[in-house]
Amino acid sequence: MSRDLSRRARLVLYGVLLVLAVPFVFPTWWMITSSLRPVADIFAFPPQLLPVNPRLDAYQRVFELQPFGRQYLNSLYIALVVTAGTLAVSALSGYAFARIRFRGQNLLFLVVLAGLLIPSEVTIVPLFQMFFTLGLVDTHWPLILVPILGAPSVLATFIMRQFFISLPGELEEAARVDGLGRFATFWKIALPLSRPALGAVAIFTFLHSWNLYLEPIVFLSSPGKFTLPQALTQFVDAYGGPMWDVQLAAASMTALPVLVVFVIAQKQFVEGLAHTGLKG
Amino acid sequence: MSQTDTRVDRVEARSTLDRARPFWTSRRRDQLTGYLFIAPQLFGSAAFVILPLALVVWYSLHEWNVLAGTFDFVGAENYRALAADPNLGAVLRATGLFSAGLVVFNLGLALLLAVLLNQKLRGTIVFRTLFFSPVVVSLVAWTIVWGFLLQDNGGVNGLLDTVGVDGPNWLRGEGSAMLSVIVVQVFKNVGLNMVLFLAALQGVPAELYEAAEVDGASRMRQFWRITVPLISPTILLTSIITVVGSLQVFAQIAVLTQGGPGTSTTVLVYYLYQQAFQFHHFGYGATLSIVLFAIVLALTVLQWQMRKRWVFHES
Numbered sequence: 001m002s003r004d005l006s007r008r009a010r011l012v013l014y015g016v017l018l019v020l021a022v023p024f025v026f027p028t029w030w031m032i033t034s035s036l037r038p039v040a041d042i043f044a045f046p047p048q049l050l051p052v053n054p055r056l057d058a059y060q061r062v063f064e065l066q067p068f069g070r071q072y073l074n075s076l077y078i079a080l081v082v083t084a085g086t087l088a089v090s091a092l093s094g095y096a097f098a099r100i101r102f103r104g105q106n107l108l109f110l111v112v113l114a115g116l117l118i119p120s121e122v123t124i125v126p127l128f129q130m131f132f133t134l135g136l137v138d139t140h141w142p143l144i145l146v147p148i149l150g151a152p153s154v155l156a157t158f159i160m161r162q163f164f165i166s167l168p169g170e171l172e173e174a175a176r177v178d179g180l181g182r183f184a185t186f187w188k189i190a191l192p193l194s195r196p197a198l199g200a201v202a203i204f205t206f207l208h209s210w211n212l213y214l215e216p217i218v219f220l221s222s223p224g225k226f227t228l229p230q231a232l233t234q235f236v237d238a239y240g241g242p243m244w245d246v247q248l249a250a251a252s253m254t255a256l257p258v259l260v261v262f263v264i265a266q267k268q269f270v271e272g273l274a275h276t277g278l279k280g
Numbered sequence: 281m282s283q284t285d286t287r288v289d290r291v292e293a294r295s296t297l298d299r300a301r302p303f304w305t306s307r308r309r310d311q312l313t314g315y316l317f318i319a320p321q322l323f324g325s326a327a328f329v330i331l332p333l334a335l336v337v338w339y340s341l342h343e344w345n346v347l348a349g350t351f352d353f354v355g356a357e358n359y360r361a362l363a364a365d366p367n368l369g370a371v372l373r374a375t376g377l378f379s380a381g382l383v384v385f386n387l388g389l390a391l392l393l394a395v396l397l398n399q400k401l402r403g404t405i406v407f408r409t410l411f412f413s414p415v416v417v418s419l420v421a422w423t424i425v426w427g428f429l430l431q432d433n434g435g436v437n438g439l440l441d442t443v444g445v446d447g448p449n450w451l452r453g454e455g456s457a458m459l460s461v462i463v464v465q466v467f468k469n470v471g472l473n474m475v476l477f478l479a480a481l482q483g484v485p486a487e488l489y490e491a492a493e494v495d496g497a498s499r500m501r502q503f504w505r506i507t508v509p510l511i512s513p514t515i516l517l518t519s520i521i522t523v524v525g526s527l528q529v530f531a532q533i534a535v536l537t538q539g540g541p542g543t544s545t546t547v548l549v550y551y552l553y554q555q556a557f558q559f560h561h562f563g564y565g566a567t568l569s570i571v572l573f574a575i576v577l578a579l580t581v582l583q584w585q586m587r588k589r590w591v592f593h594e595s
Contacts (some may be wrong), residue, residue: 005400013401020393021410023467028417030435031425043433089320096317100310112321115329117580119528121549122573125556125565126335127328129344149324157321182313211419213531214549218557229420233535244428251421262416266409269416270475 028255035059035249042244058249065246066231067224072253075228078143079209085148086156086205087198094160095186099172109161115154120146121214128218142219143227147209156201163197164190200272207273210258228254336573339566358567370543371551374458375575378547379526381462386522387515390470394477395503408478412471419468423535426464427451430536454544457537461545465532469525473518480514481507520583527576548572 005013034042035058037051062068096102097109131142147153167190175185191198216230223234232254235246262269340358344351362368393411397404414422429435430450437447450460484507492502508515530549533539539546539554546554552572556565 010401013396013399014403017396017407020396021407024411024414024471026435027422027425027429027467028413030429031421034428042428043431089324093318093321096314100314100317102311102314105314108318108322111330112318112325115325117577118329118333118573119524119576121528121530121552122569122576123329123332123336125552125562125569126332126339128557129335129339129562130332146328149320150328153321153324154329182310186317207416211531213420213534214553217534218553229418229531232418232420232424242424242427247424248428251418251424254418255421258416258418259413262413263409266412270408270412273415273472273475 028259031248031255032252035245035252037245039243039245042248058245059253061243061246062235062250062253065243066226066234066250068231068250068253070224071226071228071231074140074225075210075254078140078227079206081144082147082209083202083205085144086153087201089148089153090156090160090201091191091194091198092186094157095164095190097157098161098164099186099190100182112154112157115151116158118151120151123151124214124218131219137219138221138225139219140225143209143212143215146215147205147212152205152208156205159201160194160197163194167193196272199268203269203272207258333573336566336569339563340570342563342566344562345560354563358563361564362567362571367543367546367551371546371548374543374545375527375547377458378462378529378545379523381458382465382526382529383519383522385462385466386470386473387518389466390473390518391477391515393470393474394481395507397474397478398481408475411474414468415471417468419531420535422468423464423532426460427536430460430464451537452541454541457541457545461529461532461536464536465526465529473522476514476518477511480511484510516583516587520580523579523583524576527572527579548575 033051036054036056038053038055038057041052093112097105097112127142127146128137131137136142171189171193172185175189180188211229212227213229216227220226220230223231226234228250232247232250235243235250237243341353341355342351343354343357397408397411431437432449432452436450440447448456450456488506488510489502492506497505527547528549529547530553533545533547533550534553537545539550548568549572552565552568555561555568
C-alpha cells in the first residue's frame with residue numbers, strides 16, 4: 001500500500017501518529033519525571049513536563065523502605081539463569097526434534113508441545129503444592145526450575161526446532177563426513193548459525209522472567225527474596241495507600257535499564273519478539 | 281607367502297570385529313544422542329506440565345487445607361460448589377467482557393497503526409519504536425503508572441478537564457474499571473500485533489492495488505477486498521495469541537482494581553488466585569483451574585475450525 005502521498009496527506013498523517021503516540025509514550029515519561037518531584041507537585045495540573053525542582057528523595061526512600069538492592073539482584077540473577085537455562089534446554093531439544101531421527105520422535109514432540117496449550121495459571125495450584133511438599137516454598141527454585149523446564153520453555157523449543165529445520169542439511173553432512181560426532185556438529189556448526197533464533201529466545205525469555213508476577217507472589221513471602229514486580233507494589237503508607245513518588249521511583253529503576261537496551265537494540269527486539277509472538 | 285597370510289588374518293579379524301559390535305552402530309548412537317538431547321525438556325514436561333495437570337484433576341476431588349494440615353477426599357463436592365457458586369456467573373462474565381474488549385480494541389488499534397506505518401513516510405521507524413516501547417516496560421511498572429494517571433485527580437481526568445469533560449473516578453466505577461483495565465492492557469501490548477500486521481501488509485503484492493486502482497475501486501474498498509483477505513492468516517494468528525493471553529491477565533487486575541469494584545473485574549485467574557492463595561481453598565482453586573483449562577482448550581479447537589473455513593489460502 002506504499003503509494004506516494006501528497007504534502008497535505010503527509011502532514012495529516014504525522015499529526016495522527018503524534019496524537020496516537022501520546023498514550024504509549026506519556027506514561028513512561030510521566031513515571032520518570034514524577035519520580036523526581038515532591039508528591040505535592042505530582043498531582044499538579046496542568047502537569048509540568050519537566051520537574052521544576054528535581055530531587056532524588058524518592059529514590060533514597062526506595063532503598064530505606066525495602067531491601068530494594070537485594071530485590072533488584074534477585075530479579076536480575078533469576079532472569080539471567082532462566083535465560084541461560086532455557087537457551088540450553090531449547091537448543092538441545094529443538095535440534096534433536098529437527099535434525100536427529102529417533103524412535104517415538106513425533107509422539108514425544110506432541111507430548112512436549114502440549115505445554116503450549118496449558119497456561120501456567122492452570123497448573124499453579126498443584127505446582128505450589130509440589131514445591132510445598134519439597135520444602136521449596138519461599139525459595140527461588142520454583143521461579144527458576146519451572147520456566148526452564150516447564151511450559152514456558154516449550155515455545156522456545158518450538159522456535160529453535162523451526163529454525164534448525166530451515167538450515168540447509170549439506171553443511172552438517174559435510175561436517176559428519178569429516179568425522180565430527182553429533183554433539184560436535186551441533187556445537188560447532190548448527191549452534192553458531194542459529195544466533196538470530198537464540199537472540200529472539202533470549203530476549204523474550206528474559207522479559208518473561210523479569211515481568212513474572214503471579215508466581216513470585218504465590219511462592220515468595222520474605223521481602224528479602226522478592227523480585228522487582230512484587231517489590232514495586234509494597235510501597236504503601238500506614239493506611240495502605242500507595243506512596244506514589246516512591247513507587248514511581250522504584251518503577252523507573254525497574255523499567256529504565258530494559259528500555260535503554262531496547263532503544264539500542266530495537267531492531268533485534270522488534271523482530272525477535274514479533275517473530276516469537278507470544279510472550280512479553 | 282607369510283605376508284599374504286597375515287593380510288587374510290587381518291581381514292578375518294576385522295569381520296569378526298564387525299560381527300561383535302552390531303549394537304553400537306552409528307545409527308543407534310545417533311538415536312541415543314537424540315534421546316539425551318531431549319531428556320531435560322522431556323523430564324521438565326513430565327514433572328512441570330503433565331504431572332501438575334494430572335494432580336489438578338486429583339486435587340479438584342479433594343479438600344486440602346494447608347493451615348489445618350488436612351487432605352480429604354470429597355468426590356464431586358467441589359464441582360457441586362462450582363455449580364452453586366453465586367460469584368461464578370459474574371466471574372465468567374468479567375472474563376468474557378475482558379477478552380472480547382481486549383481482542384476488539386487490540387486488533388483494531390494494531391491494524392490501524394500498522395496501516396498508518398505502512399505508508400510511504402519518513403520517520404515511521406521512530407513511531408514504530410514508540411508504539412512498541414511499552415512491550416518492554418515492566419508490566420507492573422506500566423500498570424502502577426496507569427493506576428496513578430487514572431486516579432480521580434490524576435492525569436487522565438486532568439486532560440479531560442481541559443476539554444470540558446468531567447471524567448469519572450475510573451477505577452471505582454464498575455463499567456469504567458473494566459474499560460480501564462482493558463485499555464491499559466491494550467496500550468501495553470498492541471505493539472506486538474502491530475508489528476505482525478506490518479509484516480503481513482508488506483507481503484501484499486503492490487500489483488493488486490494497482491489493478492484495483494485501474495478498476496476504480498476506492499481505498500476503503502481495496503482495504504476490505506484485498507488487504508483484509510490477504511492478511512487473514514495473520515488476523516487469525518494474532519486473535520489466537522490475544523485471546524489466550526487475555527485469559528491469563530492477572531497483574532493488571534491485582535494492581536489496579538483487586539477484582540473490584542464488587543466483582544466487576546474479577547476475571548477467572550484472579551478468582552482462582554483469591555480462592556486458592558488468599559482463602560486457602562486449594563481444592564476449589566484446582567476446580568477453577570480445570571474450568572480455565574477447558575475454556576482455553578475449547579477456544580483453541582474453535583479457532584482451528586475457523587481457520588479451515590474463513591482464512592484465505594494461497595493456491
